[in-house]
Amino acid sequence: MTLARSLRVLVVDDQMSMRALMRSYLRKLGFESIDEADSGKNAFLELGKRPYNLVVSDFNMENGTGLELLVNMRKHPVLKRVPVIMVTGNNDQASVTSVVQAGVNGYVVKPVSQDALKARIVKIFGPIE
Amino acid sequence: MADEEAELRGIFLLECDELVGTAEASVETIRGGGGAEAAIHALFRAVHSIKGGAGAFGLGRLADFAHAFETYMDRLRKGTAPLDAAAVDLLFDGVDVLRALAAEVREGEPAPAARYDAALRALRAAGGLEVADSPAAGSVDFDPLADAAVPVDGGGSEAARLYRIRFVPGPKMIGAGIDPLRILETLKELGALSVELDASRLPALAELDPSVCAFAWNLTLETAAGRDALDEIRDMIDDVATFEFEAAAPSAPDPAALEAPGSQPSPAAPPSLPPATEPAKPREKAVPTVRVDVPKLERLGNMVGELIITQAFLARQVAGLDPDAHRQLFRALDEMSQHIRDLADSATSIRAQPLRAVFSRFGALVRELEKSTGKRVRLEITGDQVEIDKTVVERLSEPLTHLIRNSIDHGVEDAAGRAAAGKDPVGHLHLRAEQRGAQVVIELVDDGKGIDRSRVLAKAVERGLVPPGATPSDQEIDELIFLPGFSTAEAVTSVSGRGVGMDAVRQAIGEMGGHVGLTSRPGLGTTFSLHLPLSLAILDAMVTLVGRQNYLIPITAIVESLRPAAASVVRMDDAGAMLAWRGALLRIVPLGAEFGVRDWRTDPTQCILVIVRPSGGEPFALQVDDLIGQEPVVVKSLEKNYRKVKGVSGATILGDGRPALILDLPTLSAATLARRRLERQAAEG
Numbered sequence: 158m159t160l161a162r163s164l165r166v167l168v169v170d171d172q173m174s175m176r177a178l179m180r181s182y183l184r185k186l187g188f189e190s191i192d193e194a195d196s197g198k199n200a201f202l203e204l205g206k207r208p209y210n211l212v213v214s215d216f217n218m219e220n221g222t223g224l225e226l227l228v229n230m231r232k233h234p235v236l237k238r239v240p241v242i243m244v245t246g247n248n249d250q251a252s253v254t255s256v257v258q259a260g261v262n263g264y265v266v267k268p269v270s271q272d273a274l275k276a277r278i279v280k281i282f283g284p285i286e
Numbered sequence: 287m288a289d290e291e292a293e294l295r296g297i298f299l300l301e302c303d304e305l306v307g308t309a310e311a312s313v314e315t316i317r318g319g320g321g322a323e324a325a326i327h328a329l330f331r332a333v334h335s336i337k338g339g340a341g342a343f344g345l346g347r348l349a350d351f352a353h354a355f356e357t358y359m360d361r362l363r364k365g366t367a368p369l370d371a372a373a374v375d376l377l378f379d380g381v382d383v384l385r386a387l388a389a390e391v392r393e394g395e396p397a398p399a400a401r402y403d404a405a406l407r408a409l410r411a412a413g414g415l416e417v418a419d420s421p422a423a424g425s426v427d428f429d430p431l432a433d434a435a436v437p438v439d440g441g442g443s444e445a446a447r448l449y450r451i452r453f454v455p456g457p458k459m460i461g462a463g464i465d466p467l468r469i470l471e472t473l474k475e476l477g478a479l480s481v482e483l484d485a486s487r488l489p490a491l492a493e494l495d496p497s498v499c500a501f502a503w504n505l506t507l508e509t510a511a512g513r514d515a516l517d518e519i520r521d522m523i524d525d526v527a528t529f530e531f532e533a534a535a536p537s538a539p540d541p542a543a544l545e546a547p548g549s550q551p552s553p554a555a556p557p558s559l560p561p562a563t564e565p566a567k568p569r570e571k572a573v574p575t576v577r578v579d580v581p582k583l584e585r586l587g588n589m590v591g592e593l594i595i596t597q598a599f600l601a602r603q604v605a606g607l608d609p610d611a612h613r614q615l616f617r618a619l620d621e622m623s624q625h626i627r628d629l630a631d632s633a634t635s636i637r638a639q640p641l642r643a644v645f646s647r648f649g650a651l652v653r654e655l656e657k658s659t660g661k662r663v664r665l666e667i668t669g670d671q672v673e674i675d676k677t678v679v680e681r682l683s684e685p686l687t688h689l690i691r692n693s694i695d696h697g698v699e700d701a702a703g704r705a706a707a708g709k710d711p712v713g714h715l716h717l718r719a720e721q722r723g724a725q726v727v728i729e730l731v732d733d734g735k736g737i738d739r740s741r742v743l744a745k746a747v748e749r750g751l752v753p754p755g756a757t758p759s760d761q762e763i764d765e766l767i768f769l770p771g772f773s774t775a776e777a778v779t780s781v782s783g784r785g786v787g788m789d790a791v792r793q794a795i796g797e798m799g800g801h802v803g804l805t806s807r808p809g810l811g812t813t814f815s816l817h818l819p820l821s822l823a824i825l826d827a828m829v830t831l832v833g834r835q836n837y838l839i840p841i842t843a844i845v846e847s848l849r850p851a852a853a854s855v856v857r858m859d860d861a862g863a864m865l866a867w868r869g870a871l872l873r874i875v876p877l878g879a880e881f882g883v884r885d886w887r888t889d890p891t892q893c894i895l896v897i898v899r900p901s902g903g904e905p906f907a908l909q910v911d912d913l914i915g916q917e918p919v920v921v922k923s924l925e926k927n928y929r930k931v932k933g934v935s936g937a938t939i940l941g942d943g944r945p946a947l948i949l950d951l952p953t954l955s956a957a958t959l960a961r962r963r964l965e966r967q968a969a970e971g
Binding site: 171172173174175177178181215217219246250253254257265266267268269270272273274276277 | 297337341343518522
């Protein structure tokens, strides 16, 4: 059993296509338990329902941004330990700075490649395969 | 794998349509002035999402364009670019090009290159991005090959200091998802940046590794941001690149003289070019397709049609059998009929295309017309997902363009006129489509001043189209504008007075087997309705008998069938008769007289009256001898095989093998009106 198979991931993005793409990447990296949320707010609700090992969240969302999600998670007694990888726009230095300061575990810049995502995940968990 | 990618891209393209729609609505709001801040935010988000998706799915042109758009939006958002009329125009252009680029991916038809280039250039300029000399399609926003030091606009301020920076991307930088260009752009945001390219690590072509950046840059940055900002950037990319900087005297920016302390060319890394820019070729379609000759498709359609006729024949043959004794047979026939219907739907959908393909152009048209007329108009589009034969979609562009021009030119009042009439100063134009049975109905509704009937009539009399002293009804007057050569435009305007009249519209639609109708209410507006047949139309029809002929009435148009009581039939002095029905008087149209049938029953009380309401029209009563029953029929074009016959939309072969005509209700009522008018005039002398 690979590490990836044992990890439950929450993908957060307000674009369905981006969630589908991220899910496809994660599946190819060996993840099997992948859930989705379409906003920061819904992600936070989802995180309360079952334990997650990793959150991959978009930064720019209408209903609760990735930063708000991250900040709320870091304030939470349990969720503060859940690793978060943030997906940011490619000319958005300010948002990178803000999520780094808020305690993000890694960030990837759009357009996200499977390898970039993998590199960030490996940096957090070590080899996942 | 490739399938999955195509599917994901398909999802994105759908999303993209929505996002473009949101963007367009936001620009409309911005132009309207209400809630501009929220609208700018919404627009920014939409463009941002398009950019992200386009990047993820490798749609370079779309991503590049959205990036330039987003950068400009960012300026608008921050208030560093003015939000004036020119800005709104630019935003509209941007939205149009985004839509064209999305269509380019979907349809494989390249977006107009000139518009793309012009809009990209304008957005880059307005967004403070570097404008390349030649906006080569697919070029990146920041040209890393610029070998001269290029000063870039930035917000220099009083306490600005000069820094010399050496930036060497390491072999893992791109793999880690960090685009070196982003660093340059980030620096540019801090102040005035001069860029010098160091291409000394560039290897021979054969040794290029596209995943590694072989370039390095010597930079001079004049900024008030201070060391902290540069420290922050260095921390961010510390593990994947070399980023050295030192403060320099502000007077002599000589980046060439900069020694790069500790810069390591990292020889272990196979050096390379930055990611190749994308050629401007249209991308393949999102869904795999095959090309088929149209005649082959037509043959398929015809075969399906024959199948339906055979099925109707079978149904008639077994109609006399006892259903209980032949339960299996009836069940099999039912199933077959369902399968044939599905087959017919598939055959139709092969040739179908959503109306969006033509409707999406009209946003730009309306804006262009707004400029040339000085009127303000909001275009609302609904039902653009309705599908119709591809050849029809293509041929709709011209007549619809004319109708829209006509509505804005003649229908919608200018702002002062609208204000005087107590209307919203912004005119409203609604283009909507829906499928009704075997027809697609497209309506263009304006809330303008309606048709000026007295002027239309005066003009018609002047042109000898109507005898002086005639008193045509409102509907008859409205019909006059479709007569060849009729035009009420007092001066030929640049907008719709182009020698193309409404008769050309009616003709064009007629050639597609459809027809045009209109209703108008003075002061309230005008509605044009285009009724178009589906390519392989299967129609549920009521088979009627008149003399020894069968005439078919589309079931969807039938309100009621009745045998009238003598008291409810009112004879009129113009030799016609009316039916008193639900508190109204309906014109009775005797089909026998209309088509010159022999041996038809002339007394309405001995007949069946079928009350029909053509889509968008007034109800009237068709007088037939008898009703035979309901039957699904395949509509065949009479024009293709014979010629256009007034009052008839097509022909078919019934289950018993006999040919029958399908009634075209709107023209039938119009033809009757016209004939009555002529008769009346003849009677008057």
